[in-house]
Amino acid sequence: MNSETRPHSSDVLRPRNVGAAIKRTEDPRLLTGRGEYxxxxxxxxxxxxxxxxxxxxxxxxxxxxxxxxxxxxxxxxxxxxxxxxxxxxxxxxxxxxxxxxxxxxxxxxxxxxxxxxxxxxxxxxxxxxxxxxxxxxxxxxxxxxxALSRAETAIAGDAALLHEEAGTNVLIAREFKKGDVAADLKAAAVRVSGRFEMTRKAPLAMEPxxxxxxxxxxxxxxxxxxxxxxxxxxxxxxxxxxxxxxxxxxxxxxxxxxxxxxxxxxxxxxxxxxxxxxxxxxxxxxxADRLEDVSSSSQAFAEIVDAEMGFDANGIATSLQADVIGDVGAYSIYPWTCGLEPVQVVSFLPGPYKIASYRGAVRGVATCKPPTGPYRGVGRPISTFVAERLMDLGAKALGLDPLEIRRRNLIPAEEFPYRIASGIIWDKTGFVECLEAAAEAVGYEQLRAQQADARKHGRLFGIGIASYAELTGIGSRIAVAPGMPINTGSETAKITIDSTGAITAAFGVASHGQGLETTLAQIVADDLGARFEDVRVIQGDSDEVPMSTGTYASRSAVLGGGAAKHASRILQDKIKRVASHLLEANQDDIEVLDGKAVVIGTDRAVTFKQVAKAVYSDMKTLPVEAREELTGTYTYDPINGTTAAATHIAVVEVDPLTCFVQILKYVVAEDCGRIINPMIVDGQVHGGVAQGIGAALFEELVYDDDGQLLSASLVDYVIPSAPEVPAMDVVHIESESAVAGGFRGMGEGGTIGAPAAIANAIADALSPLGIDVSILPMTPERIFKLMEQTRLNARGKADE
Amino acid sequence: MKPAKFDYVAPTTVDAAVEALRAANGEGKVLAGGQSLLPLLNFRMTRPAVLVDLNGIRELSFIELRGDRVAIGALTRHREIEQSPLIASKLPVMAAAMRHVAHLAIRNRGTIGGSLSHADPAAELPMLSLLYSASLSVQGPSGRRTIAAEDFFVDALTNCLEPEDIVVEIEFPILQQNGWAFEEVARRFGDFALASIAVSVRRGASTIKDARVAVMGVADTPLRLKEVEGQLRGIAIDDQMPDRFSELVTSSVSANGDLHASAEYRQHLLGQLARRAMQTALAAESDRR
Known part of the structure; x- marks a missing residue:
């Protein structure tokens, strides 16, 4: 939709920019080499x-x-x-x-x-x-x-200490508890368990x-x-x-x-x-050159999780416990601490499920590797991998379909807000709606029939589901990282109309590719009543706002967007006050639209330029007390934050000859609240899933026992490229959140859901061979080893 | 990640290039497409005193038919080989393999002389030079000489050239064949092969009359499996033949392992690829995948 064809009369439904697939303002410069890094x-x-x-x-x-x-x-x-x-x-x-x-x-x-x-x-x-x-x-x-090269050995009593002052290599230990897990597990009709691992991964931004x-x-x-x-x-x-x-x-x-x-x-x-x-x-x-970037920038995952889940006879998950060892590397990071990644694993492990009792314990252990730090999804890629594997193991043990067991366990609409064991509160979100929408979009029933047919022909065809929930746009009541002393709960927008009538919106948030220059301008345009193309967004500059932190934890649409809405309204009120003098009309009879203040129902209007001239330049038009600087500043704090959720469904086939995994179909149904720009939301989902595919099938930083990085170049550190990323369908469930604008954060979800969905699909594909998936990435080498083991076991049995 | 200091010369004749290498006293290095050399320079894993850039020597870039052989100039880009109708009709195994050579941007720069000289054990052209029994024409201070491909590859990333030698062209004999196949498995499309095999057969009504087999990605150099070729001669073509071939190949090779694939997995892949390759080679032209 371009500005010429956009409706102009005031009786159409607003908003008009929020919700539109507007092309990204930043792309022409970034794609033609005119960006400035x-x-x-x-x-x-x-x-x-x-x-x-x-x-x-x-x-x-x-x-x-x-x-x-x-x-x-x-x-x-x-x-x-x-x-x-x-x-x-x-x-x-x-x-x-x-x-x-x-x-x-x-x-x-x-x-x-x-x-x-x-x-x-x-x-x-x-x-x-x-x-x-x-x-x-x-x-x-x-x-x-x-060298301390493995977390498991660094815990041992006789291990050398990396930080003598700490007196231990366990830099962080934490436990969350709810209910009586031991009793509930004992009473469970079915118990499933496993030792799960996600290996160390590099975030690998294109710009080092x-x-x-x-x-x-x-x-x-x-x-x-x-x-x-x-x-x-x-x-x-x-x-x-x-x-x-x-x-x-x-x-x-x-x-x-x-x-x-x-x-x-x-x-x-x-x-x-x-x-x-x-x-x-x-x-x-x-x-940094690529070698420096891979070997000294913060890394991801590196956790081993021993977990167990109990179900009653109806397939309701009653209990969950987990012990996590996180290999956090050599140092704690500022400001998030080395607890960020591993502690979030146990914070989020119960996920979108209603589980009565829970115990999650974590130890973050120092090793001779670069620190782990924030990585798209933080803790939740592995917590989702573990919980979703356990759900599938439970379904198998109970003879239930994986879709059905999730229907029985997801928190239903009427039980929001729902508090999980670690204290996280899910606000009303479409957990069940995402599951059903994904199943419908992928054609679940038909796929199961297709699978039965494929299996008859010896094909290894699998379907994997993963549902998750995440906390986004976190306000001041919750620290992004536990116990951290800095405020991550608010962001400021400062919107100014200068003496030429130009609109500048300054933010403390920063964009590293999210398209905030576009989405924040969409919000300002709607709430101020400006034309989208007239709004210049400035961000990532500490001189522009008194205090800011940045963009992380899926916060900028919620916090930056919320600040933009409020600051826009403050400035719009000022414009109305000036315009009421200029147009000799009551303030309430004026609306601001398309860069003009208009007396409703008339053709009497003044442009922002005329308003600016009256305020700043023309000393005769306005009384002195009406010459208010045309600035709106607001610091927004969503207090709690808001939930975002999705269900991913992956369909894969494993080639029994090469042990390669091919992704045949991929569907995401996600709830990110009100969508600001659907093109950007789709792009975020696509990119996140691509990275999740990397985590599921390709990417692994390999350190040997001497602490040397063996996969230090892009020849050896294998990431998915375009041919390895399938076309995917994205379904949007727009259940509005309670924060300003009804937005939810959505930049990380793709990476959270994809590893689990693909792991479940591979496990489903290999289930005729009795093979389970408990480590990611599932490289061809690992699949080969598992299939070899199965062959050996079968031979052993035949010999008996 | 910047290279150590070096001098740069850009001769326009092979003679001048050889002279430049001679003057460098063993400290010279030839730059062709630069697709492997530049990373090595940037990592300072190689530190030549002089870089002799061949890209200005026009006469080194050609593909031509010479009787029962196809001659390719050392500076010919992979992309030119990939798109050559002459290669497609006379050296079809090479034509099929070329699209597996890295990615388009690399194929636009990389050269056949560079790929052979670099001698990567998992690169396609070195293996093909063995399959075809290619001969490399090499120029050094004492003139030109010919080296058989099977003598050229000494070890991983090591050829038999002297420091002042330059590969100028490569001749590939056209194979008398009525069946062939090229199979490769790589982590991603365009990556170095985890395992690969090329097969050429001349078959009669019910037996194999002659065969050639080469493999790569499994040893320090590409391998020509002459023993297997001998075992194939006169062998009956039947449904079990691809399985038997797979066994012959895997029992004649002992694969190496590395970060990307263990020895066992590479051995497994090679067996699978061998079976698939023989099935393809024996299929009628119209049944080719």
Whole structure:
């Protein structure tokens, strides 16, 4: 729908932009190479940073010799922990959680190294080439302390300690309880259990992490351009660490080429580049190469879950318990802590199901690997994988269809709001509606008939269902990460009409590919009464709003959108007040539409430009007290947040000869509340499912027993490409949420549902062979091994 | 990830290129399509003093029929081979294999001389050069000489060339065949093969008269299975033949394992691919998949 064909009269139903598949404002520049990423900044004579990274998994740094590097051509400075000691305070990823040890974050490894890839020294030179040449001249004496490469062994009493001060390698331990699980399991008619694992995964944004620190001599100030999705948090943390007021450290996230969580924490390199820029009084640039990005950006999953579920004779799940070991890597991250990923596994394990009793215990264990951090879905990809596998195992044991067992256990409409064991409250959401819609869209009954026929011909054909719920748009009552001291519950919008009549909407949220420049403008256009194309959105700039955090945890449509609605209304009221003077009409008789204030039912109108002129320029038109600055600012807090849910159904076939999995059909039925832009929602679902396919079938960071990363390049770290991602159907259930605008967050769901749905489909396909799926990714190698084992077992039985 | 310092020369004749390599005293490296070399340079896994860029030597890019052989210039791009009607009609196994060579963008730059010289054990062209008994024409300081493909591949990523040698062209004999197949399994379309096999047969009414078999992705170099070829000669063509062939292949090869596939899985794949390849090779042309 373009602006010419959009209806103009005021009697049509509003809103008119929200809900429309408007093409993304940002795409023309991003798709034609006119975007501006951090690495595209061109400060005056910048210097380039290169990091010497540890090749040792765990070692004491006995000595670092930088003499030769310092005199290498082009080198301006070489930094190690020693010569930065007085320039910053360590950043502590604090949390009120008991049984948690916060490992300090420092710019360069201090005293010892704890994973392969950790930055040990930084060379600053006139080019990246010369900086990398100088890296080769730095000599580090390491005294190896023994790699901690597996969480299970790092727990053992005799294991070396990665952080001696912590006194243990268990950096976080937590337990949630509801009811009497032991008794309920004992009383259960059917009990199913398993040991489930999702291996370590790389978020792998297309743009590697990239920072440009621009030094302003005049004010001894720094502007950090960072490929971050939390520029506000980065600003506050670095200001605290460097003891700078916020007006001397501006942090901007310009165009950002994806994050998926990997750019959602504070990084040592961000600290280093700001410290070095100030020490040298020069602008500095650094962009990770792919190897650095894969081996030092935060990683995902790496959990083993022992879980058991009990059912009564009617197939109602009565009880659930789980013990989780999370391999959280070498450090806790700021601000989310190392508890973020593993604790969410037990927080969300009961999912959208009504389960009477629950016990979930988790230990996050330090190992010699990069930290795990936020990754699209956080904890829920594996909690959904485990719960949905258990549901299918229960269905099998009870002789129920997987669809039917979910019908019996999903929280029904009349029981919302529903509080699950970990304290999470689901508001009214279409759990059952999503299940039914997905089953209908995929043609479930017919598929089962097709499967029966395929099995007769020996084909390994499987159907997998996964239902999940997630908490999005979280307000101030709930911390995004448990016990965290920073406020993640509010966001500010500041909408201004300037003296030329131009509309600028500034937000603290930041876009790393979500299309917020478009969706936020859609909301402002509707609620202010402006034309979509006249609204300029500014985001990701710490100078634009007093406080902000960024975009994470599926919050920006809800929080940014809510702030946009309220700020728009405040500004619209001001416009009406001015217009009532100009049009000599009662305020209540004026409506604002398409950039004009109109006396309802007449052709009398003033444009925003005329309103602006009256307020700012023309000193005769308005009485002084009516010249209100045309600005609306609002900080929105949804208090609790809102639920989002979906059901995914995957249909797969396993080739018994090659052991490859082919996805034949894929359907998502999702409830993200009121849809702002259906094209963007579909795109988010498609992208999320593609990443979920990666988690289910392809992607795995392999560390050997010596802590070395074996899959460090994109030759060895295999991600799905276009031919591996099937066409998918997306069905939308638009049940409006209770937050402003009725939105729900939806950027992460695709990655939450897909691994579980595909795992269940593979298990269903292989069930004639008696094979279960308990680890992801299900690579051809793993399927081969399972099928071989089955062949061996069958042979063994035949021999008996 | 920036390369160490190197000098760059871009000669326009093969003679000048060889001279540049000679002058580099064993520290020179030839740049053709750059699809493998540039990552190696950027990782600093190879650090030549001089990079000799062949891309300006026009005479190295051609595909031509020479009697019962097809000659291909070393600088000919994969994409040109993939799209050549001459290759399609005279070297159909190669034509079928070319679309498995990486991705289009890589095929647009990558060259046959570069692929053979790089000697990746899971790349298609080295295996095809064995299947066809290709001969490589190589120029060094003392002139041109010919090296048989079966002598060319020494180890993984290692050929038998001297530092100042350049592959200039490759001749592929046209096979007398009435059945053939190329099969490959890779994690994703365009990836290096987990296992692959190429088969060419000349069959009579009821027996195999002659056969050629080459495999890759399972050992440090591609392999020509001459022993299996001998066992196939005169063998009766019946329904069990593809199974027997599969057994012959797997018993003559002991696959390597790596991060992507264990030895057992590669061995399994090779057996499956061998069966499928023989079924295809024996199928009438009209039944080809």
């Amino acid at each position: 951090s690495a595209d900044r061109k400060p005056d004579r910048p210097l380039h940073v290169a990091f010497l990274r540890s090749g040792q998994p765990h070692a004491r740094i006995a000595r670092i010799d930088t003499v030769a590097a310092q005199v290498s051509p082009g080198v301006v400075a070489v930094f190690t922990a020693e010569n930065l000691a007085g320039d910053f305070k360590p950043v502590i990823p604090f949390s009120r959680m008991p049984n948690y040890y916060a490992t300090p974050i420092v710019p360069l490894a201090t005293g010892k190294v704890r994973y392969v890839g950790e930055a040990v020294a930084a060379v600053i030179a006139t080019s990246r080439y010369l900086a990398e040449d100088a890296l080769e001249l730095i000599d580090v004496d390491y005294e190896p302390l023994g 992490r990239s920072y440009t620190a621009e030094y302003d001599k005049r004010r001894d100030a720094v502007t950090l351009y960072t490929s971050s999705n939390i520029p506000g948090i980065v600003r506050d943390a670095i200001c605290e660490s460097l003891d700078l007021p916020g007006h001397r450290l501006r942090v901007v996230a310009p165009d950002v080429g994806g994050s998926f969580g990997s750019k959602g924490s504070l990084y040592p390199e961000e600290l280093l580049i700001c410290i070095a820029a100030r020490k040298l009084g020069r602008s500095l640039k650094w962009t």
